[in-house]
Amino acid sequence: MAGNRKRSWKIYPAWGYEKEIEDLNQASEQGWQLVNGGCFHSSFVKNPNVRYRYQMDYGRIDDMDRYIETFREQGWEHVHSTYNKWHYFRKAYDPALPEEAYEIFTDRESLQEMNNRWARLALIIAVLLAGFAVYYGVRLIQTPQLPLLIHTLAFALESGLLVWGWTIMRSPDPNRSRRCGSAFLTAILAVIVLGAVAGMVLSSLRPHFKTGQGGGALDEPMVDSRWADFEVKYRDNYFLDLDFASDAPMTFSVLDEAGQTVYTQTGTSFREENIRLQLPAGHYCFSISCETGYRINCIIQ
Amino acid sequence: MKRSEPMSESYYYILLCLAKGANHGYGIMQMTEKLSGGDVTIGSGTMYGATGNMMKKGWIREIMSDEPGVERRRLYQLTDSGREALRAEIARLRRMLANAEEV
Numbered sequence: 001m002a003g004n005r006k007r008s009w010k011i012y013p014a015w016g017y018e019k020e021i022e023d024l025n026q027a028s029e030q031g032w033q034l035v036n037g038g039c040f041h042s043s044f045v046k047n048p049n050v051r052y053r054y055q056m057d058y059g060r061i062d063d064m065d066r067y068i069e070t071f072r073e074q075g076w077e078h079v080h081s082t083y084n085k086w087h088y089f090r091k092a093y094d095p096a097l098p099e100e101a102y103e104i105f106t107d108r109e110s111l112q113e114m115n116n117r118w119a120r121l122a123l124i125i126a127v128l129l130a131g132f133a134v135y136y137g138v139r140l141i142q143t144p145q146l147p148l149l150i151h152t153l154a155f156a157l158e159s160g161l162l163v164w165g166w167t168i169m170r171s172p173d174p175n176r177s178r179r180c181g182s183a184f185l186t187a188i189l190a191v192i193v194l195g196a197v198a199g200m201v202l203s204s205l206r207p208h209f210k211t212g213q214g215g216g217a218l219d220e221p222m223v224d225s226r227w228a229d230f231e232v233k234y235r236d237n238y239f240l241d242l243d244f245a246s247d248a249p250m251t252f253s254v255l256d257e258a259g260q261t262v263y264t265q266t267g268t269s270f271r272e273e274n275i276r277l278q279l280p281a282g283h284y285c286f287s288i289s290c291e292t293g294y295r296i297n298c299i300i301q
Numbered sequence: 302m303k304r305s306e307p308m309s310e311s312y313y314y315i316l317l318c319l320a321k322g323a324n325h326g327y328g329i330m331q332m333t334e335k336l337s338g339g340d341v342t343i344g345s346g347t348m349y350g351a352t353g354n355m356m357k358k359g360w361i362r363e364i365m366s367d368e369p370g371v372e373r374r375r376l377y378q379l380t381d382s383g384r385e386a387l388r389a390e391i392a393r394l395r396r397m398l399a400n401a402e403e404v
Contacts, residue, residue: 073326
């Protein structure tokens with residue numbers, strides 16, 4: 001039966017559903033009949049002996065029996081419904097019937113209701129995503145670093161994309177689905193997915209070194225001891241939380257591979273968070289120099 | 302008196318088609334086309350939404366047909382408040398028409 005089935009991975013945004021319907025009608029004309037539709041992927045079966053016209057509806061259905069019966073009464077066959085509440089219907093094409101026979105929304109109000117059902121949800125999600133963008137944006141300002149920049153941009157882009165879709169879905173312009181090219185959308189989605197993955201990978205590559213509270217406590221004197229190592233995988237800003245105290249002045253330093261000091265602090269007591277260190281990739285170590293007992297707690301991330 | 306919102310054409314015709322007795326969706330659709338001389342059609346999506354909304358408003362209710370041969374067929378029936386809403390809409394339309402004639 002090879003060659004009787006076909007898959008398509010074309011991406012359709014919700015606000016381009018009219019274009020999707022057009023494509024389904026065209027596929028049917030060429031003998032490919034929809035089995036399973038969706039926004040990322042559709043599957044078809046070959047049957048050149050029939051021709052269907054398709055329609056899509058969106059929304060939570062209170063009474064599925066009544067819903068399908070209402071469509072069946074007018075010759076619509078329920079093809080399937082997706083998990084995200086899109087419903088696909090088809091009707092055998094009869095050239096003798098007028099075009100209106102293939103409409104499922106016959107007044108402006110009901111079409112607008114359907115569009116608004118999606119638009120409302122999109123707006124809620126867009127606001128949530130904008131909230132994430134703001135959250136990461138604030139953290140980015142506090143501690144500027146690459147993964148946070150990527151997360152902020154990705155969430156802002158996702159939110160913006162949905163707001164754009166929201167305006168198209170609410171637009172009364174009948175040619176609005178022309179305004180959302182599939183290639184453009186695929187590119188944006190690719191950027192978002194790549195951004196999310198890159199953000200996570202970069203985030204996981206960062207050093208997460210942490211001494212326990214008082215974990216570095218030593219009672220005997222210590223001179224120029226290389227205390228702990230950490231590795232930086234890519235050039236970025238890294239942030240040090242440092243808290244130490246001792247009886248006589250002590251020195252805390254961060255050294256690079258060549259033994260050069262990239263950060264140093266001397267005193268009997270010191271406490272600061274989010275000390276920004278701009279570090280190229282490489283191996284680093286903390287060094288402590290102290291002639292009396294001391295305690296230290298530090299985090300680098 | 303609270304002024305009622307103008308009804309959509311589909312709501313109006315559905316109520317009108319039920320005024321003389323219960324009917325199923327397809328019957329309402331056919332009757333609407335006949336009454337309006339083909340000007341008004343009610344597609345399935347519009348029908349499902351309108352009947353659902355009007356059931357929520359309490360203007361119509363769903364009953365099962367007990368006619369022999371078509372048992373268990375879903376029918377819609379006008380309620381008293383639905384009849385009242387239809388009457389109010391007709392009065393509104395009459396008033397608008399009368400206004401047009403005055404001018």
